[in-house]
Amino acid sequence: MTNISRRTFNGLLGAAGVLSMAGTLSACSGGPKVVVIGGGFGGATAAKYLKRYDPSLDVTLIDADKSHFTCPFSNTVIAGMNDMAYIERKFDVLVNKHGVKVHTDMVVAIDGAAKVVKTKSGQSFPYDRLIVSPGIDFKWNAIEGYDEAASHIMPHAWKAGPQTVLLRKQLEAMPAGGLVVISAPGNPFRCPPGPYERASLIAGYLKKHKPKSKLMILDSKDAFAKDKLFKEGWEKLYDDIIEWVPAAKNGKVTKVNAKEGVVETDFEKFKPAVSNIIPPQTAGKIALDAGLADKSGFCPVDPNTFESTLVKGVHVIGDAAIAGEMPKSGYSASSQAKVAAAAIIAMIRGEKPGEMSAINTCYSLLAADYGISVAAVFAVQDGKIAGIKGSGGVSPMGANYQFRKKEADFAVGWYQSVSQDSWA
Amino acid sequence: MRGIPATLAVCLAFGLALVPAAAKAADPVAVMADACSGCHGTDGHSIGGMPAFSGKKQDELTKALRDFKSGAKEATVMDRIAKGYSVEQLDAIAAYFASRKK
Numbered sequence: 280m281t282n283i284s285r286r287t288f289n290g291l292l293g294a295a296g297v298l299s300m301a302g303t304l305s306a307c308s309g310g311p312k313v314v315v316i317g318g319g320f321g322g323a324t325a326a327k328y329l330k331r332y333d334p335s336l337d338v339t340l341i342d343a344d345k346s347h348f349t350c351p352f353s354n355t356v357i358a359g360m361n362d363m364a365y366i367e368r369k370f371d372v373l374v375n376k377h378g379v380k381v382h383t384d385m386v387v388a389i390d391g392a393a394k395v396v397k398t399k400s401g402q403s404f405p406y407d408r409l410i411v412s413p414g415i416d417f418k419w420n421a422i423e424g425y426d427e428a429a430s431h432i433m434p435h436a437w438k439a440g441p442q443t444v445l446l447r448k449q450l451e452a453m454p455a456g457g458l459v460v461i462s463a464p465g466n467p468f469r470c471p472p473g474p475y476e477r478a479s480l481i482a483g484y485l486k487k488h489k490p491k492s493k494l495m496i497l498d499s500k501d502a503f504a505k506d507k508l509f510k511e512g513w514e515k516l517y518d519d520i521i522e523w524v525p526a527a528k529n530g531k532v533t534k535v536n537a538k539e540g541v542v543e544t545d546f547e548k549f550k551p552a553v554s555n556i557i558p559p560q561t562a563g564k565i566a567l568d569a570g571l572a573d574k575s576g577f578c579p580v581d582p583n584t585f586e587s588t589l590v591k592g593v594h595v596i597g598d599a600a601i602a603g604e605m606p607k608s609g610y611s612a613s614s615q616a617k618v619a620a621a622a623i624i625a626m627i628r629g630e631k632p633g634e635m636s637a638i639n640t641c642y643s644l645l646a647a648d649y650g651i652s653v654a655a656v657f658a659v660q661d662g663k664i665a666g667i668k669g670s671g672g673v674s675p676m677g678a679n680y681q682f683r684k685k686e687a688d689f690a691v692g693w694y695q696s697v698s699q700d701s702w703a
Numbered sequence: 704m705r706g707i708p709a710t711l712a713v714c715l716a717f718g719l720a721l722v723p724a725a726a727k728a729a730d731p732v733a734v735m736a737d738a739c740s741g742c743h744g745t746d747g748h749s750i751g752g753m754p755a756f757s758g759k760k761q762d763e764l765t766k767a768l769r770d771f772k773s774g775a776k777e778a779t780v781m782d783r784i785a786k787g788y789s790v791e792q793l794d795a796i797a798a799y800f801a802s803r804k805k
């Protein structure tokens with residue numbers, strides 16, 4: 280291919296009567312081009328499985344960072360049970376073993392008409408099909424006073440990385456007998472059981488290292504994922520530490536003053552030693568900028584192919600997508616990635632994409648030896664992604680120590696497996 | 704050629720990029736079964752605390768999955784998962800994993 284001169288090639292094209300294709304010729308060496316934005320759970324899995332399902336594809340993954348720090352198990356880092364290296368996923372195996380091209384750069388624009396992605400450093404990446412898996416961004420100032428600057432004082436730690444380290448350091452520095460506040464957002468948001476797993480593991484740290492401290496969860500909701508199981512566990516493990524305040528009891532945080540360290544609900548003011556504010560969320564900014572999101576701030580997609588209903592040729596997966604009953608989780612994102620990869624290959628070949636089938640599981644740790652889970656299998660029913668009746672559900676209430684310990688071990692096993700399945 | 708994108712059409716016309724004929728991996732059973740790998744590792748090659756089942760024979764896998772669905776095999780989570788599939792789907796998933804790399 281490389282030694283066919285442009286002129287010869289144009290000649291051949293002319294003969295074949297497809298002159299207008301010159302711009303896409305470079306793709307021949309690697310087959311059709313698929314570009315993937317984001318190297319998190321959705322993007323990394325999509326890149327790997329595109330190559331697995333069709334090695335001739337030319338797959339380019341673009342992430343803003345050199346490696347990805349996973350939110351799953353970041354709560355164990357915050358609680359001092361693991362270090363940052365434990366949650367760092369690198370892209371080298373995707374490159375060396377699976378033949379994915381990886382670029383470290385920020386995508387700043389998607390031109391859906393010209394089918395080109397543009398990056399901050401000025402590069403352009405043409406595509407035949409595009410996968411967008413940028414995760415979430417935050418609605419700054421939805422809580423009055425909570426903007427990006429405030430998050431450097433009162434971390435959200437809802438994207439793993441420097442924010443995770445900051446929250447960890449603040450917990451280490453706080454005095455015994457202090458107050459920790461976690462502000463939990465309303466639905467929908469990334470990882471519905473996440474704030475409550477975090478509360479549990481922080482409480483475990485306080486119990487050991489900061490005696491007499493308290494942890495308040497100020498919630499914008501009156502119910503949450505696996506709430507009965509969490510409450511059962513808290514009663515056993517952290518009865519004198521964790522207090523959950525639902526919206527109905529004025530739990531909703533409406534205002535913060537980060538500089539003065541004040542967190543407010545409509546009726547009360549707190550001055551916690553550590554404030555972890557998890558604000559309301561939208562799809563990652565690039566999805567909003569590219570016109571992929573609707574009024575909800577997330578992206579409507581075809582349930583079988585994850586192709587955007589707003590911009591043709593672009594598939595949105597993971598937290599950014601509106602995926603019916605599937606929760607915004609790493610497991611969902613990676614399961615959706617495989618569906619989208621297969622659908623894209625079918626569409627490229629002019630075949631009819633298959634029907635979607637996916638799984639979600641979220642393990643949560645209440646302590647190193649206390650795990651609970653929720654699981655479900657999903658398919659398209661009446662045009663929407665929904666859980667299969669009779670399947671799925673949460674761990675049993677009232678289970679014994681051995682059962683909870685087993686699920687805690689499986690939680691670690693899950694993390695090892697999904698890390699391998701997505702990045703290696 | 705309808706439906707095949709321009710790039711592929713041009714490439715195919717000149718035999719420059721041949722899509723492997725055996726690209727069966729993207730069929731619906733593969734997609735259904737590969738959803739399991741988030742817990743069990745790619746092709747069931749779990750490297751950590753989850754049971755690995757790569758290398759198991761088809762009839763062993765078939766029996767395990769049917770028993771999880773019926774409740775005959777003890778489980779923390781596999782019962783909840785297996786109930787999401789028909790027996791025919793479980794048998795197809797078992798056949799798929801048995802055919803993958805050991």
Ligand SMILES: Cc1cc2nc3c(=O)[nH]c(=O)nc-3n(C[C@H](O)[C@H](O)[C@H](O)COP(=O)(O)OP(=O)(O)OC[C@H]3O[C@@H](n4cnc5c(N)ncnc54)[C@H](O)[C@@H]3O)c2cc1C
Pocket residue numbers: 316317318319320321322341342343344347349350351352353354384385386387412413414415436437438469470473477563564565596597598599607608609610611612640641642643
């Ligand atoms: C504390 C916590 C605990 C969690 N625990 C679990 C769990 O136990 N199990 C579970 O399944 N899920 C868990 N989750 C949820 C999980 O983290 C998300 O659902 C998952 O990361 C979504 O994957 P994604 O691909 O949509 O986004 P991400 O994994 O966030 O990946 C997005 C990537 O895109 C990149 N990116 C974004 N914009 C651009 C751009 N413009 N240009 C280039 N790159 C860009 C980012 O750098 C990032 O690497 C947890 C979340 C939190 C916060």
